[in-house]
Amino acid sequence: MAAEEQRAKRQTNDVGPTGAQVAENLRSFRTERGLSTIRLSQLLGEIGRPIQATGITKIEKKERKVDVDDLVALALVLNVSPLALLLPSVDGDEMVPLAPTVELPAWLVWEWAEGASPAIDVLVDDGDDSLVRETHAYESLSLPPQRLNERKHPASRAAFMLRKQVRQLVPGLRRDTPSASAYRLAEAQRWHQRLTDELDQIKDDLGKE
Template sequence: MTDEKRPARPAVQYGPTGETVAANVKSLRTRRGMTIYALSGALAKIGRPITASAIAKIEKQQRQVTVDDLVALASALQVSPDTLLLPWTDHGDEIVEVTGAGNLPAADVWSWAAGSNPPRLSEVDPVGELQRFQADARPPYARPLLTASSLTLSESQRAKFIAAGYAIDD
């Protein structure tokens, strides 16, 4: 070993979803009238202690949120984990950015998280792709019966199907 010091690791940059989680934790906490101390106490009660200073750092994007932290925060705030992960918008057609998925209409992002539709459909086999997604998005007991009339499409996905020449039942 040498006496040379290792270079400092660069801070992990927040992506759009990390930024959304930080903003949503703060927004939901304040809407519920909770202080960071109250949220910290609620987390401790459910077995995932996170200090008040750590919560403040999460909200300022100075501390990363682990998957376990995310689920515990959702439980303590009494919301779905999706509520922390996904951008809140006033309209479903607003374009939002999601890590790994890019820029999409908010309604498509929420539909993806709910297991209804993939974030994008190819033009080669959109019906087969949608059916595969819906079959793999949930365990068998939670899957809807997949029929042509039960396919759930957002407006933008519906337009892609029509543009690709598929007839859509109304």
């Protein structure tokens, strides 16, 4: 029996970098909301996902893992996005550990988590078919069909791509080479013009009705 327990213990992953981040964010949000562990426990119980006050303390001390149902319940009672619990409240070039061997810049982590960009930091080359396919696959698997269809409208697509290029351009000014930043700037300007054209077309169509 002792050997089986030791084997089971070895096969259980410890709290990883994301779990540690959840613990830190939980403590921060709870303190900011002025909630004691007892009061937070009561609120969780009221929505049907009870966690004892001692359990909350263990989570904050990184001694207990948070499963996905706990995470959603905590986000609900703290009135924050689940992403706010999962990710650090930083944006920019600061590296964020996501797995024991994976670190990505904060700006890209948030883009990825929000469904705006794959977790890859590269310039999309029109000739790189595999990268384009992966980007499309990421979107189709990460978003509900309704939201994906909205992005397919020319105006929505142009607005989305403009936002994406600007979000990558600004932090990239400190990180990328001048030529890479110039490329992103040109792409942002191109999508800005396309968005303007699409909105003008919608205006003309409305005027004809």
